[in-house]
Amino acid sequence: MPEQEIHSLTAEIESLKNPQSLGLSSHLDGLREENAKLKYRLNILKRSLQEERSQCSKTMMNINQRLQEIFGEAIREAWPDLENPPLAVTPNQQAKFGDYQCNSAMAMAQMMKSKGLKVNPREIAEKIQQNIPDNELIEKTEIAGPGFINVHLKRSFVSKLLTNLLLNGVQPPPLESKKKVVVDFSSPNIAKEMHVGHLRSTIIGDSMCRLFEFLGYDVLRLNHVGDWGTQFGMLIAHLQDKFPNYLTVSPPIGDLQAFYKESKKRFDEEEDFKKRAYQCVVKLQSKDPAFIKGWNLICDVSRNEFQKVYNCLDIQIIERGESFYQEKMIAVVKEFEAKGLVEMDEGRKIVFAPGQQIPLTVVKSDGGYTYDTSDLAALRQRLFDEKADIIIYVTDSGQGTHFQVVFAAAQMIGWYDPKVTRVEHAGFGVVLGEDKKKFKTRSGDTVRLMDLLDEGLKRSMDKLKEKDRDKVLSTEELTKAQHSVAFGCIKYADLSHNRINDYVFSFDKMLDDRGNTAAYLLYAFTRIRSIARLANIDEVALRKAAETTDVLLQHDKEWKLGKCLIRFPEILQKILDDLLLHTLCDYLYELATTFTEFYDSCYCIEKDRQTGEVVKVNMWRMLLCDATAAIMAKGFDILGINPVSRM
Numbered sequence: 001m002p003e004q005e006i007h008s009l010t011a012e013i014e015s016l017k018n019p020q021s022l023g024l025s026s027h028l029d030g031l032r033e034e035n036a037k038l039k040y041r042l043n044i045l046k047r048s049l050q051e052e053r054s055q056c057s058k059t060m061m062n063i064n065q066r067l068q069e070i071f072g073e074a075i076r077e078a079w080p081d082l083e084n085p086p087l088a089v090t091p092n093q094q095a096k097f098g099d100y101q102c103n104s105a106m107a108m109a110q111m112m113k114s115k116g117l118k119v120n121p122r123e124i125a126e127k128i129q130q131n132i133p134d135n136e137l138i139e140k141t142e143i144a145g146p147g148f149i150n151v152h153l154k155r156s157f158v159s160k161l162l163t164n165l166l167l168n169g170v171q172p173p174p175l176e177s178k179k180k181v182v183v184d185f186s187s188p189n190i191a192k193e194m195h196v197g198h199l200r201s202t203i204i205g206d207s208m209c210r211l212f213e214f215l216g217y218d219v220l221r222l223n224h225v226g227d228w229g230t231q232f233g234m235l236i237a238h239l240q241d242k243f244p245n246y247l248t249v250s251p252p253i254g255d256l257q258a259f260y261k262e263s264k265k266r267f268d269e270e271e272d273f274k275k276r277a278y279q280c281v282v283k284l285q286s287k288d289p290a291f292i293k294g295w296n297l298i299c300d301v302s303r304n305e306f307q308k309v310y311n312c313l314d315i316q317i318i319e320r321g322e323s324f325y326q327e328k329m330i331a332v333v334k335e336f337e338a339k340g341l342v343e344m345d346e347g348r349k350i351v352f353a354p355g356q357q358i359p360l361t362v363v364k365s366d367g368g369y370t371y372d373t374s375d376l377a378a379l380r381q382r383l384f385d386e387k388a389d390i391i392i393y394v395t396d397s398g399q400g401t402h403f404q405v406v407f408a409a410a411q412m413i414g415w416y417d418p419k420v421t422r423v424e425h426a427g428f429g430v431v432l433g434e435d436k437k438k439f440k441t442r443s444g445d446t447v448r449l450m451d452l453l454d455e456g457l458k459r460s461m462d463k464l465k466e467k468d469r470d471k472v473l474s475t476e477e478l479t480k481a482q483h484s485v486a487f488g489c490i491k492y493a494d495l496s497h498n499r500i501n502d503y504v505f506s507f508d509k510m511l512d513d514r515g516n517t518a519a520y521l522l523y524a525f526t527r528i529r530s531i532a533r534l535a536n537i538d539e540v541a542l543r544k545a546a547e548t549t550d551v552l553l554q555h556d557k558e559w560k561l562g563k564c565l566i567r568f569p570e571i572l573q574k575i576l577d578d579l580l581l582h583t584l585c586d587y588l589y590e591l592a593t594t595f596t597e598f599y600d601s602c603y604c605i606e607k608d609r610q611t612g613e614v615v616k617v618n619m620w621r622m623l624l625c626d627a628t629a630a631i632m633a634k635g636f637d638i639l640g641i642n643p644v645s646r647m
Contacts, residue, residue, distance in 0.1 A: 098150035105147030121147030189226035227321035233281035238263035353408035397427035429502035492518030496585035
């Protein structure tokens, strides 16, 4: 690759600048000649790479990343002796000062000062500016204030990027290598209802998977359900009493939640039942076929309930519960013991990880295993069997300390190096009711997830009828719009908040079609998609226009919209780094409002005032509408929102 050759040639030139260190002072003239030849080859390579870039590949370019490469090179040229100089490039907040800004000069001045070298930041900025290499995207740079370098992009280059987007669709930036990603999310407990806490894990985890999938990673979506443990003893004992012929006739367990409560009540109150429940656990753990069948029956009832939720929210996930790791736990404990990392504590086997205050309990005093053991076994399986490069756990923030200790223990035993493998807990806050207390029903019970989704469907239909959509849409279109709005609004309300914070669940707010809500964005998207329809321009005509028409960006609002569109790849890169999906929601809202400004100021279609007939179509502006719709559609797809063509 040209980039690699450039790096190696640059390194060779640097070494040749100091012939004494190579013991070659007598060949100085020869070295200078060799140096000149290398520089010549390097410049040719740089030019060819630049031409390659300016022709635009099919993938979208991350402008911020490209500017960082350019300024990184300029800084190295200007200050070659400065080790790891700070590199800061951000979009400019005020358009009058340019499109992007390099803020490295001030931080570099601080770095030099700490080394006893006093240099004015503005002087540093000037030197960086003088060393900016020829490139395909910068029109001009200006130095402002104490040393900010304001960057103005070439409009023609942004226009080319938009044409590339229109011709090739929204394609992700190229991946250096296809990594394996495991995302552990949703994870409800068998025999218990999915509640609002599972909603957050399910929505956030699914969206993270969609992002990684779009960017070209190999993604494994795992549902670490709670399908093993002592509670199954009491459930099977109750099953034997209530449906004694369960082995031959499938028991009609309709309400598993009620079944669980009944068995728990008996477990707490009846001593004989409690003893039988413990005996059932032993039989289950020894894989007795009759008890395995009872266990499977209970799991299947739960799975069917979970699937109703997953169908509503369009979630794809592979179940791999705690039971999957039972045999693997034995090996994990033996491995820790073999390395002398296990301590005894009042009959328990515990493991202390470096820098952690709390130990992991890998074996209880009764010989049983714990969540600590199963989470270690799961992590080991994902690292060694799945060969994952990235592992992400999406659970509530309350489990943060637990995962911190598990990860520290895994590093201590040498399972992975955090510099090579990314293992991360993506925690989230709790869902609050409008009273700012934990979200509960009026009777104080946990809110069932299916009840919540059904309420969402009812509310979204009321909203559509309030807007008289039932008078213009067919029954099928109305149902599609109802599902799109209901589930889109529930997902967006969650994802548009910083996941680390608690958030207030409010149907009124999420269904409001003003402000940063899914309702507003879905209506805006439908309006944008309808512009071409109103002008009688089909997809074939738009495609032909994209091939033959330059996307002009002369008007301020055209330019603002064009720049907003091409920021999409850098938004995705930021989320990839911090796993905070609200950044994408903020971007889509910014894009929708920027589009509205453009549409209000720039005529896309001109109509005859008397007849209402279309008399003129500005094709390059229609292409901007099309590009906006394409980016919004991809953004919705990553968020797991399904827009409809008519609303």
